[in-house]
Amino acid sequence: MPETALPKSWNKESKPHKFCPGCGQALALKILGQAIDELDIQKKMIYATDIGCSLLSWSMFNVDTIQTHHGRTLPLSVGFKKAKPEAIVVSFTGDGGGYAIGAQHLLNTAMRNDPITVILINNANYAMTGGQLAPTTLLNQKTTTAPKGRELAQGKPFKGPEMLAQITSEDAHIARGISTNYQQLLEMYKKAISNQIEGRGFSFVEVIAMCPVNWHTDAQQSLDFAEIEMAKIYPIGELKCPQK
Amino acid sequence: MPTKIILAGEGGQGVQTVAKIIAVTAQRSGKNSSYLPAFGVEQRGGVSLAYLQISSKPITYPRFAKADMVVAFCDRAIPAIKDFLSKDTLFIYDNSVIKNKSLEKIKNLINNYLAMPALALAKEKLSSKVANVVLLGGIIAHLKEIDYQEFEKTLLEEFADKIIKKPEIKDLNLGALKAGIEIAEKFNKEETPFSGIEATEIKTNFSKEKISWQRFPEYCKGCGLCIVRCPTKALQFSRDSGFLGNPMPIVTIEKCIGCGNCMQICPDGAIKVEKST
Numbered sequence: 321m322p323e324t325a326l327p328k329s330w331n332k333e334s335k336p337h338k339f340c341p342g343c344g345q346a347l348a349l350k351i352l353g354q355a356i357d358e359l360d361i362q363k364k365m366i367y368a369t370d371i372g373c374s375l376l377s378w379s380m381f382n383v384d385t386i387q388t389h390h391g392r393t394l395p396l397s398v399g400f401k402k403a404k405p406e407a408i409v410v411s412f413t414g415d416g417g418g419y420a421i422g423a424q425h426l427l428n429t430a431m432r433n434d435p436i437t438v439i440l441i442n443n444a445n446y447a448m449t450g451g452q453l454a455p456t457t458l459l460n461q462k463t464t465t466a467p468k469g470r471e472l473a474q475g476k477p478f479k480g481p482e483m484l485a486q487i488t489s490e491d492a493h494i495a496r497g498i499s500t501n502y503q504q505l506l507e508m509y510k511k512a513i514s515n516q517i518e519g520r521g522f523s524f525v526e527v528i529a530m531c532p533v534n535w536h537t538d539a540q541q542s543l544d545f546a547e548i549e550m551a552k553i554y555p556i557g558e559l560k561c562p563q564k
Numbered sequence: 565m566p567t568k569i570i571l572a573g574e575g576g577q578g579v580q581t582v583a584k585i586i587a588v589t590a591q592r593s594g595k596n597s598s599y600l601p602a603f604g605v606e607q608r609g610g611v612s613l614a615y616l617q618i619s620s621k622p623i624t625y626p627r628f629a630k631a632d633m634v635v636a637f638c639d640r641a642i643p644a645i646k647d648f649l650s651k652d653t654l655f656i657y658d659n660s661v662i663k664n665k666s667l668e669k670i671k672n673l674i675n676n677y678l679a680m681p682a683l684a685l686a687k688e689k690l691s692s693k694v695a696n697v698v699l700l701g702g703i704i705a706h707l708k709e710i711d712y713q714e715f716e717k718t719l720l721e722e723f724a725d726k727i728i729k730k731p732e733i734k735d736l737n738l739g740a741l742k743a744g745i746e747i748a749e750k751f752n753k754e755e756t757p758f759s760g761i762e763a764t765e766i767k768t769n770f771s772k773e774k775i776s777w778q779r780f781p782e783y784c785k786g787c788g789l790c791i792v793r794c795p796t797k798a799l800q801f802s803r804d805s806g807f808l809g810n811p812m813p814i815v816t817i818e819k820c821i822g823c824g825n826c827m828q829i830c831p832d833g834a835i836k837v838e839k840s841t
């Protein structure tokens with residue numbers, strides 16, 4: 321029986337981790353740790369992280385880890401996979417990294433059905449840099465660069481999994497989970513990573529996650545914003561699941 | 565007057581606010597000042613460091629190797645400030661937060677110190693949020709060339725927006741500043757040895773029939789998610805501290821049904837629930 325409540329694949333030396341109190345991104349990584357444990361892939365995988373709060377996870381796991389410029393984690397991961405096809409590559413990025421500066425990489429990686437697993441945190445803002453507007457910011461949601469709230473003129477909230485479901489092959493796994501639903505997200509991760517292991521190709525899980533610091537929310541308000549407001553615009557579920 | 569000051573603490577402990585207030589006040593009092601925040605990784609994570617310099621002469625470079633004053637807000641600050649200590653450094657620290665085990669590592673480097681029970685005092689008499697301002701009081705007590713009134717002014721300006729929303733914030737901050745100065749002025753090494761707190765043994769295991777509920781204060785950041793997620797309201801904040809000096813939740817085990825919600829929602833792995841069948 322383990323003495324702690326931490327996933328076995330978490331690096332104990334770097335705990336407590338560097339994420340803010342109540343961070344949904346950290347919760348998503350705890351559940352990823354559990355998935356790594358249950359699939360028993362700690363020694364076979366490569367964890368790739370972006371710039372953004374995701375970078376705070378560079379020492380999260382006892383897993384070989386790579387990292388590069390903001391938004392470029394996917395091509396780095398694809399390159400790694402091509403050089404070492406037996407590695408299980410899991411890329412972790414924010415919504416700024418994946419849907420804005422690195423959107424072209426996400427698009428092309430998905431279109432090519434590259435056999436990597438991408439986990440993208442949707443916290444409706446650019447968190448690391450102080451809460452600016454992101455592609456995923458909700459309409460009327462206030463950010464430091466949209467002080468009156470996002471208007472339609474700044475674009476509609478961006479639905480990544482829905483777009484990817486349109487452009488990917490039938491072998492791709494596409495889902496949206498939420499960090500506050502432990503069992504469901506755990507299953508999504510496991511299916512996504514298995515899709516890569518079983519050689520079907522690309523897999524993607526967007527994870528709705530709280531950012532209490534930039535949302536300026538307490539515990540209950542954080543949960544409500546993620547589970548009610550965000551989930552209304554970003555429906556949770558599997559969009560493509562070849563494994564069925 | 566000390567001119568090179570290093571402050572270090574956890575993100576969220578208010579290290580940068582303290583540094584900013586000192587830098588701004590020095591400028592408005594006709595001194596030169598420079599303030600360089602240094603965070604672990606970009607905005608968050610790691611220990612938050614502030615390099616601060618005050619001088620009547622121009623300041624040419626914002627960093628430095630040895631400090632005249634070092635201010636430590638938390639245990640993790642100790643390794644970060646170690647190299648800045650010299651035999652002339654004044655070391656200011658919160659002796660209601662920092663553990664003896666951490667102080668042991670720098671004991672032989674310290675000649676001159678000021679131990680301030682900032683968090684304990686703030687918690688008891690004011691609010692735990694102003695512990696940093698108590699430490700600010702201790703620092704400015706050693707910056708005699710700058711008028712105290714000017715510090716008050718900057719402090720109130722810094723919190724002006726918050727004071728509009730919650731007027732009591734004004735008195736909490738002014739009270740903390742005065743308390744800090746008073747501790748510094750009355751400080752006597754003979755009475756207060758160079759020590760901190762012992763790593764306290766707090767109750768971590770709770771159990772009944774088939775349920776075991778365990779907490780890990782060394783991981784808890786006090787976010788409160790576990791409390792709002794508990795279906796039976798079995799959790800509440802206790803007086804025991806988590807790793808940031810935050811309140812750590814405790815269970816009323818009679819009410820616990822062992823559902824595990826609290827364990828699942830905790831981003832830090834600070835709760836473990838086991839239910840045997």
Ligand SMILES: Cc1ncc(C[n+]2csc(CCOP(=O)(O)OP(=O)(O)O)c2C)c(N)n1
Nearest residue numbers: 372373374390414415416417445446447448
């Ligand atoms: C090429 C480049 N452009 C801009 C930045 C500045 N920058 C750092 S983090 C970040 C935004 C991160 O937002 P997101 O990807 O949503 O991650 P989060 O912080 O929300 O987890 C930006 C713009 C950078 N580091 N590199």
Ligand code: SF4
Nearest residue numbers: 339340343373447531
């Ligand atoms: S800023 Fe937001 S996303 Fe980043 S660590 Fe803090 S809570 Fe998490």
Ligand code: SF4
Nearest residue numbers: 784785787788790830
């Ligand atoms: S959820 Fe975890 S970190 Fe947050 S208050 Fe509860 S035990 Fe502490």
Ligand code: SF4
Nearest residue numbers: 794820821823824826
């Ligand atoms: S296990 Fe369930 S009932 Fe018990 S404290 Fe945690 S959330 Fe509450």
